[in-house]
Amino acid sequence: xxxxxxxxxxxxxxxxxxxxxxxxxxxxxxxxxxxxxxxxxxxxxxxxxxxxxxxxxxxxxxxxxxxxxxxxxxxxxxxxxxxxxxxxxxxxxxxxxxxxxxxxxxxxxxxxxxxxxxxxxxxxxxxxxxxxxxxxxxxxxxxxxxxxxxxxxxxxxxxxxxxxxxxxxxxxxxxxxxxxxxxxxxxxxxxxxxxxxxxxxxxxxxxxxxxxxxxxxxxxxxxxxxxxxxxxxxxxxxxxxxxx
Amino acid sequence: xxxxxxxxxxxxxxxxxxxxxxxxxxxxxxxxxxxxxxxxxxxxxxxxxxxxxxxxxxxxxxxxxxxxxxxxxxxxxxxxxxxxxxxxxxxxxxxxxxxxxxxxxxxxxxxxxxxxxxxxxxxxxxxxxxxxxxxxxxxxxxxxxxxxxxxxxxxxxxxxxxxxxxxxxxxxxxxxxxxxxxxxxxxxxxxxxxxxxxxxxxxxxxxxxxxxxxxxxxxxxxxxxxxxxxxxxxxxxxxxxxxx
DNA sequence: GTCAACGATAATTTCGAGATTTTTATATAT
DNA sequence: ATATATAAAAATCTCGAAATTATCGTTGAC
Numbered sequence: 076x077x078x079x080x081x082x083x084x085x086x087x088x089x090x091x092x093x094x095x096x097x098x099x100x101x102x103x104x105x106x107x108x109x110x111x112x113x114x115x116x117x118x119x120x121x122x123x124x125x126x127x128x129x130x131x132x133x134x135x136x137x138x139x140x141x142x143x144x145x146x147x148x149x150x151x152x153x154x155x156x157x158x159x160x161x162x163x164x165x166x167x168x169x170x171x172x173x174x175x176x177x178x179x180x181x182x183x184x185x186x187x188x189x190x191x192x193x194x195x196x197x198x199x200x201x202x203x204x205x206x207x208x209x210x211x212x213x214x215x216x217x218x219x220x221x222x223x224x225x226x227x228x229x230x231x232x233x234x235x236x237x238x239x240x241x242x243x244x245x246x247x248x249x250x251x252x253x254x255x256x257x258x259x260x261x262x263x264x265x266x267x268x269x270x271x272x273x274x275x276x277x278x279x280x281x282x283x284x285x286x287x288x289x290x291x292x293x294x295x296x297x298x299x300x301x302x303x304x305x306x307x308x309x310x311x312x313x314x315x316x317x318x319x
Numbered sequence: 320x321x322x323x324x325x326x327x328x329x330x331x332x333x334x335x336x337x338x339x340x341x342x343x344x345x346x347x348x349x350x351x352x353x354x355x356x357x358x359x360x361x362x363x364x365x366x367x368x369x370x371x372x373x374x375x376x377x378x379x380x381x382x383x384x385x386x387x388x389x390x391x392x393x394x395x396x397x398x399x400x401x402x403x404x405x406x407x408x409x410x411x412x413x414x415x416x417x418x419x420x421x422x423x424x425x426x427x428x429x430x431x432x433x434x435x436x437x438x439x440x441x442x443x444x445x446x447x448x449x450x451x452x453x454x455x456x457x458x459x460x461x462x463x464x465x466x467x468x469x470x471x472x473x474x475x476x477x478x479x480x481x482x483x484x485x486x487x488x489x490x491x492x493x494x495x496x497x498x499x500x501x502x503x504x505x506x507x508x509x510x511x512x513x514x515x516x517x518x519x520x521x522x523x524x525x526x527x528x529x530x531x532x533x534x535x536x537x538x539x540x541x542x543x544x545x546x547x548x549x550x551x552x553x554x555x556x557x558x559x560x561x562x563x
Numbered sequence: 564g565t566c567a568a569c570g571a572t573a574a575t576t577t578c579g580a581g582a583t584t585t586t587t588a589t590a591t592a593t
Numbered sequence: 594a595t596a597t598a599t600a601a602a603a604a605t606c607t608c609g610a611a612a613t614t615a616t617c618g619t620t621g622a623c
Binding site: 343344345378379380381382401402403 | 605606607608609610613614615
């Protein structure tokens, strides 16, 4: 019965155990919905009805339910008892608070990372910076296609910076905040604007970290975060004024 | 069919919409399992089989699954694809990292709370301190019975201290860390030891906050957290040495 | 005697349907 | 005309069973 009624099962099950790919359907559903929320395919505040999600993604009710529950834990989705799920709303106030808090956490992690970084950390940092620089150069020519790839390498670079921080909990908290920030960043990028020289900012962070200049690195990284807030705030306020 | 097979449904459904009580079964299951983990009824590292949970709590598979997924988000439970759920393990290393991180977050929240606190905040603080003092006095006579009540009022007092901090995200992160700490605290309390004068520490925090002495409040609160770590660490290392 | 392959058992994961609650539309009374 | 109560409709919540996957004991070969 299941084999015929739900081709997804066999499709996912027969797929080779490829690393990085989703092994369970819940994970696949989580990844798919998460990506849609981050990229704006599911709008902030939108109601998430199961019938709609069923047709759109092809998963069963329980599977979708668990995926949504995961997303609630990541604060990308809100739930109200007996009233279903919604995409978490966005607001200027939340963006400001989020950015402030992320700066607080990320700078502390950066400090500890620089102080604890070994040769392997330097290697990861050099590699990540190189990869990011390559995609940044390509981005100016064809910005549409490499959006996901840029986000991915940007994530890798920022993670490499703090990867030598020994605190598991600081990493955990930072991960939550960083994902939230990524959402706002992508919202502001689809309404593409702002020819900012992010490469220069990344380069400054990279060099300060590699020379173990803690204060300079924190200052530059802090300014980087603040500048991102300023840009996103401008886009967000412009995009939200017609809607309310 | 469901009505006869699962009396829980009607029992929970027919219950009046009492505030504070669980409205949905998922919430009830989450609360029940969470309490069992916090109080040690489910031991750290223990495997959480559905058959066992079914008999113990009387919920269906999907309901339990969603409750466990919630707990994974709160880091009280771990999950491995296709291998089920386990109660999150505890360790001295994790306790040290957790305490350090919680101190970092909590002191910042305390600072902002004192700087932003209004009359209503002072009122909440005075009330919470009074309630905590009353149960602390009773605790020395009959320590067994009022354990849960003490934890509840202790939570309320510590929350009242930072309740005027305006950052939603700081509160969110602190909530995660505080719940984790509560788990360690209760583990160390079942192996009851240490006649520490916690009331004096609470009183010092209370007075420093009320007089708006930020530096003193942070110093006292920091020492309070560190001292709790020292006690818990001692108990935990003693309790874990036979097991490995 | 040790290791690998095989098979039976147990556990997890997923689905669709039934039960309950919320929401919306309608009709009636004030 | 507004508001309230009732009823139909839609959506959520929960459960038990089916299917997939992992685990463990056994047998056979080297």
